[in-house]
Amino acid sequence: MQNSLPAIRLSAATYDLAVTLNSGQAFRWQHYDSGWHGVIRDRWVCLHQEGDTIVAEAALPAGDWRWLKDYLQIDADLASVLATFPTDDAMRAAVSACRGLRLLRQEPWECLASFICSSTKQIVQIRQIVSMLCERFGDPVKVPAGVAPIFSFPSAARIAAASEPELRECKMGFRAGYLLKTAGVVASGEGWLDELKSLAVPAARERLMELPGVGRKIADCVLLFAYGFLRVFPVDVWVQRALGQLYFPRRTTSSRRLQEFADSHFGPNAGYAQQYLFHYMRVHSGRENR
DNA sequence: AACCAGGACACAA
DNA sequence: TTGTGTCATGGT
Numbered sequence: 626m627q628n629s630l631p632a633i634r635l636s637a638a639t640y641d642l643a644v645t646l647n648s649g650q651a652f653r654w655q656h657y658d659s660g661w662h663g664v665i666r667d668r669w670v671c672l673h674q675e676g677d678t679i680v681a682e683a684a685l686p687a688g689d690w691r692w693l694k695d696y697l698q699i700d701a702d703l704a705s706v707l708a709t710f711p712t713d714d715a716m717r718a719a720v721s722a723c724r725g726l727r728l729l730r731q732e733p734w735e736c737l738a739s740f741i742c743s744s745t746k747q748i749v750q751i752r753q754i755v756s757m758l759c760e761r762f763g764d765p766v767k768v769p770a771g772v773a774p775i776f777s778f779p780s781a782a783r784i785a786a787a788s789e790p791e792l793r794e795c796k797m798g799f800r801a802g803y804l805l806k807t808a809g810v811v812a813s814g815e816g817w818l819d820e821l822k823s824l825a826v827p828a829a830r831e832r833l834m835e836l837p838g839v840g841r842k843i844a845d846c847v848l849l850f851a852y853g854f855l856r857v858f859p860v861d862v863w864v865q866r867a868l869g870q871l872y873f874p875r876r877t878t879s880s881r882r883l884q885e886f887a888d889s890h891f892g893p894n895a896g897y898a899q900q901y902l903f904h905y906m907r908v909h910s911g912r913e914n915r
Numbered sequence: 916a917a918c919c920a921g922g923a924c925a926c927a928a
Numbered sequence: 929t930t931g932t933g934t935c936a937t938g939g940t
Contacts, residue, residue, distance in 0.1 A: 649921060744922035747939060751921080754937095798936025803923080840923050861921040879930080903921075 630682040630769055633690050639703045641725025642674040648904045649748045650729055650850050652739050652755045653778070664759075665696050666732055667777050669768045684767045698730050706855075709892045715871035716891075716898060719905035726904055728897055729850065733818040734811065735778040736851035737833070740843045741804050742797050750796075757795040762787060784808035803838025810836055826854050841884075849896040858887040858895040863910075867902045 646654040646661050654663045660673030660680075669684045670693060681693055694700060703725075710716050742754045755778075762783050763776030784792070785808040792801035811817045821829040826848060833844035845859035860868070860883060868883045872890075891898040 740921075741923095743920095745920050745935090746922095746937080747920045749920095750938065793936085796937065799934085800922095800936080802935095838923065842922060846921070859921075862919090863921065881930085907921095 630684065631687045632680065632682045633687070633693075635679045635681065635694065635697070635699050636677065637674065637679040637697075637699060638677040639725055640674070640677075640679065640697075640699070640727060642672060642679055644723065644725055644904070645697075645727045645729065646672075648726060648900065649907070650900065651731060652748070652752045653759070662772070662775065664766050664775055664777055665692055667764075667766060668692065669766045669772075669775055671772075682769075684769050684772075695730055698727055701727065703727065706894045706897050709894045710898050710901075711890060711892065713872075715867075716901070719898075719901040722905045722908065723901045726901060728853075728855070728900060730853055731851045732778070733821070733847065733851040734781050737811075737818070737836075737839070737843075737847045738778070738781075738784065738804060738808070740846045741807060741838045742800050743846075744800060744838075744843070754795050754797045758784075758792075761791070761795060781808045781812040785812045800838060806837040807839065822852060826857060829854070830857075845896075849899075855894045855896045856892075858884070858891060858899045860884050860887060860899075861903070863903050863906045864899055866910075867906045871902075 642661065643656075646663075651663075654661045660671045662669070662671050664670070668687070671682045673680055679697070679699070681690070687693070707720060710720065738758075739751065739755050742758075743751045746754070759776040759778055762779035766775050766777050768775055784804060787805065789801050789805050792805055795801075797804065821832055824832070829848060829852065830841075830844045833839050833847055834841065842859050842861055845857045848854040848857045849859060860880060865880060865883055868887060869878055872886065873883075878886075887895060887899070
């Protein structure tokens with residue numbers, strides 16, 4: 626990278642950048658020799674880790690870098706989060722397998738739209754869909770000379786103005802109708818998504834689940850990854866398997882039962898615990914990763 | 916080459 | 929309330 630770019634060094638002990646950016650919560654980060662390239666709102670940024678330091682470079686003047694620190698949750702106290710986890714064998718194994726895994730704090734619309742596209746899709750495919758959405762409907766973002774062009778995540782208004790066939794060209798299949806309708810709802814009301822910040826979890830979840838294509842799981846992902854409700858525990862197929870075989874081996878447990886167990890067992894940072902179990906399952910499941 | 920993927924939804928029973 | 933078929937697409 627050029628040495629004239631705006632840059633900052635962030636103290637990041639107990640932070641594993643690669644694991645965090647690759648753990649299936651955000652879908653746009655790409656690894657190059659120079660580091661992880663991504664877009665946060667309308668800013669391009671390149672990140673790489675040197676031991677206990679994360680080095681960030683931006684393409685434009687970065688102000689106080691709060692937009693980045695907030696996204697990375699660089700000031701979160703991971704040790705005190707881990708201290709609230711239950712001390713059973715399964716959780717200990719997950720924690721030791723995922724050292725430095727953090728939860729990001731994402732922009733709500735990008736998070737919501739991405740997870741609407743995520744249903745019964747592998748993470749590689751979700752990345753592909755999101756990438757195509759940005760290329761077709763996003764705006765070009767300022768990048769340093771010599772860096773591949775990159776685009777912002779398209780606004781709800783921009784997606785709402787698209788047609789369903791256009792969205793299907795991004796290979797999202799039946800999810801196109803959901804995304805289009807939800808974009809329409811979100812774009813129609815000023816601050817539709819902002820209002821959720823002031824609500825309690827059950828009310829915010831209820832509002833999200835009014836949106837087409839948003840059920841309990843996707844709503845919970847948005848509450849956790851975008852709004853920072855750390856108690857929320859999304860149950861997907863991986864976590865369901867994890868709970869089943871780690872906590873209820875040799876018996877079939879309904880998904881409602883598993884959700885109830887999770888909500889009562891993992892404490893105030895259950896969502897964090899969920900991400901550890903999710904990643905643990907994915908790196909320790911049979912055929913290598915994925 | 917089948918099987919399955921960070922599900923949601925309408926519709927049984 | 930819980931179970932089943934359907935919806936696209938492509939990775940492994």
